[in-house]
Amino acid sequence: MIKTRLLKMLKRGTRYVLLEVVWQWLALVAQIIVVGCIARVFSDAYNQKIEVKQLLIYLGVALFSISCRIVFDRLYTEASFEASVDVKRVIREEIYAKLLRLGSGYRKYVSTAQITQMMGEGVEQLEVYFGKYISQFVYALLAPITLFLFLFRYDLKAAAVLLAAVPLIPIVIMVVMKVARKLLDKYFKIYYGLGDTFLEKLHGMTTLKIYEADEQALEEMDEESENFRKITMKVLSMQLNSTIVMDIVAYAGAAVGIAVTINEFAARQLNLEEAIMFLLLSAEFFLPMRLLGSYFHIGMNGMKAADKMFEFLDIKETGQGKEVLNGSSYDIAIKNMSFSYDKKPVLNQINMNINTGKLISIVGVSGSGKSTIAAILRRQLKGYEGSIVIGGKELKNIKEDSLMSAITAVSLNSYIFPGTVRENLLLGNGKASDKRLNGALKIMNLLEELQPMGGLDLKLQEGGSNLSGGQRQRLALARALLKNSPIYIFDEATSNIDVESEEIIMKVIRQLSKDMGKTIILISHRLANVVMSDEIYMLNDCEIVEQGSHTQLMAKKGYYAKVFNAQQALENYAGGESL
Numbered sequence: 001m002i003k004t005r006l007l008k009m010l011k012r013g014t015r016y017v018l019l020e021v022v023w024q025w026l027a028l029v030a031q032i033i034v035v036g037c038i039a040r041v042f043s044d045a046y047n048q049k050i051e052v053k054q055l056l057i058y059l060g061v062a063l064f065s066i067s068c069r070i071v072f073d074r075l076y077t078e079a080s081f082e083a084s085v086d087v088k089r090v091i092r093e094e095i096y097a098k099l100l101r102l103g104s105g106y107r108k109y110v111s112t113a114q115i116t117q118m119m120g121e122g123v124e125q126l127e128v129y130f131g132k133y134i135s136q137f138v139y140a141l142l143a144p145i146t147l148f149l150f151l152f153r154y155d156l157k158a159a160a161v162l163l164a165a166v167p168l169i170p171i172v173i174m175v176v177m178k179v180a181r182k183l184l185d186k187y188f189k190i191y192y193g194l195g196d197t198f199l200e201k202l203h204g205m206t207t208l209k210i211y212e213a214d215e216q217a218l219e220e221m222d223e224e225s226e227n228f229r230k231i232t233m234k235v236l237s238m239q240l241n242s243t244i245v246m247d248i249v250a251y252a253g254a255a256v257g258i259a260v261t262i263n264e265f266a267a268r269q270l271n272l273e274e275a276i277m278f279l280l281l282s283a284e285f286f287l288p289m290r291l292l293g294s295y296f297h298i299g300m301n302g303m304k305a306a307d308k309m310f311e312f313l314d315i316k317e318t319g320q321g322k323e324v325l326n327g328s329s330y331d332i333a334i335k336n337m338s339f340s341y342d343k344k345p346v347l348n349q350i351n352m353n354i355n356t357g358k359l360i361s362i363v364g365v366s367g368s369g370k371s372t373i374a375a376i377l378r379r380q381l382k383g384y385e386g387s388i389v390i391g392g393k394e395l396k397n398i399k400e401d402s403l404m405s406a407i408t409a410v411s412l413n414s415y416i417f418p419g420t421v422r423e424n425l426l427l428g429n430g431k432a433s434d435k436r437l438n439g440a441l442k443i444m445n446l447l448e449e450l451q452p453m454g455g456l457d458l459k460l461q462e463g464g465s466n467l468s469g470g471q472r473q474r475l476a477l478a479r480a481l482l483k484n485s486p487i488y489i490f491d492e493a494t495s496n497i498d499v500e501s502e503e504i505i506m507k508v509i510r511q512l513s514k515d516m517g518k519t520i521i522l523i524s525h526r527l528a529n530v531v532m533s534d535e536i537y538m539l540n541d542c543e544i545v546e547q548g549s550h551t552q553l554m555a556k557k558g559y560y561a562k563v564f565n566a567q568q569a570l571e572n573y574a575g576g577e578s579l
Contacts, residue, residue, distance in 0.1 A: 013086030020135035023076035030069040037062040043273035084131035122305040129302025140288040165253030246293040250286040257282040337386035359513035361530035364539030411491040414476035416464030422456040428482030440478040470501025
């Protein structure tokens with residue numbers, strides 16, 4: 001019922017949990033003193049023994065104890081808040097750090113929707129679990145024992161009956177837990193599935209509209225939403241029924257204790273003062289455990305959320321590497337490299353030599369493995385076989401930040417963040433001046449286009465949707481230029497954009513290699529873009545089938561020449577030359 005791993009992870013927060021228990025226990029002691037004063041006043045008044053001085057003393061002690069209880073309750077609330085803040089901060093930092101270590105390849109293990117839900121509602125559920133449930137669990141065990149130790153001196157039988165009835169509530173909780181565990185497993189499975197479906201449909205909304213499949217998507221969402229509603233109602237029904245059972249047990253236990261107290265008083269085993277104390281404190285035996293029962297369902301949600309988080313945090317990571325690229329050479333040597341997706345071969349015995357400052361192109365039809373090579377070089381995908389050496393160091397052994405500093409990737413899906421053009425460009429170089437930012441825009445023929453719209457201060461919408469496709473891609477490349485890394489990977493960076501933007505981007509790519517000495521790895525399905533490459537690697541069926549310069553490959557009249565000629569014929573036809 002308590003996640004010890006969570007306590008170990010949140011050492012600072014655990015201190016606040018202990019403080020919560022201390023403040024609750026001191027509040028209970030204050031309550032016992034107040035009840036003792038009340039019982040003495042009523043007893044002495046009934047027996048006509050009370051004096052004004054004694055009455056004032058008892059009232060003063062009672063008022064002081066009530067004031068102390070108010071203070072202790074306030075301190076308990078503050079400790080609970082601090083514990084909640086700590087759990088949110090630490091858990092989110094742990095998940096974020098894990099995401100950084102896994103890199104962009106985290107989707108291999110967990111969906112983006114699950115991460116979003118885990119970081120949001122999952123952490124919020126842990127906030128209540130850690131901030132209230134754990135301390136209440138400890139206090140619910142401590143309070144009845146404290147009351148028993150105080151009352152058994154007056155009547156062991158009545159105190160023992162009250163104490164014996166308390167464990168009935170945790171027994172009920174244990175029974176409910178067995179049912180709830182299976183139900184919550186199903187609940188979270190449907191919940192995360194609904195999140196996945198929602199994000200999938202949201203991202204693909206334009207495509208669904210184009211193919212008039214939005215009605216079908218809506219029906220699927222309705223069906224999953226209805227399943228989620230049904231499982232939610234089952235969970236709520238289970239919670240309500242268990243609450244009713246716990247109330248019955250708690251009030252029945254208190255009633256039995258009161259009945260025994262009255263019986264003992266009638267048998268003159270208890271005097272009036274002692275009987276009043278038993279009557280007023282009998283409910284205190286059960287209230288902490290009853291409150292624990294109300295937190296139980298939140299606690300169960302928190303424990304399930306913790307299980308999901310620990311499952312994610314326990315994902316096995318490959319070695320992070322400790323070596324740093326020294327900057328003297330960035331030659332890349334790929335030897336007998338193979339890679340598989342779920343045991344399905346994607347690359348087989350790949351061999352490449354990419355020298356510093358050269359423009360190397362990797363081409364092939366869709367699905368031939370071009371982008372997989374790029375993802376492996378960026379360590380977005382791990383678990384390759386063979387050897388990949390960059391700057392004389394094995395890829396697996398290079399530190400993540402050193403590799404990221406050396407390689408900049410620009411792809412078709414390079415993301416433009418909401419914010420200003422300046423803020424997006426500064427991601428490439430946080431210290432760049434406005435003059436340098438404008439220089440990068442000028443290289444990409446963007447400066448004149450963006451100036452009338454606000455220039456660097458232009459507010460971009462999510463994904464840069466208020467720019468054209470070509471402008472977005474050129475902005476992504478301008479950002480990449482500002483990073484000024486020694487190796488650039490362009491993965492289909494000119495796909496689905498206008499001809500003018502494509503020509504500008506290809507011109508800059510060639511200049512990066514020829515004039516600036518950058519190592520360029522160009523991945524493209526359009527062979528017309530790779531004609532000026534120093535070396536071309538042609539992929540087909542997971543293997544390199546041909547390599548060489550464009551002139552050499554065309555002279556061979558092999559697979560490359562066949563695909564190149566076919567593309568040229570198709571482009572000429574599309575351009576209207578055959579009409």
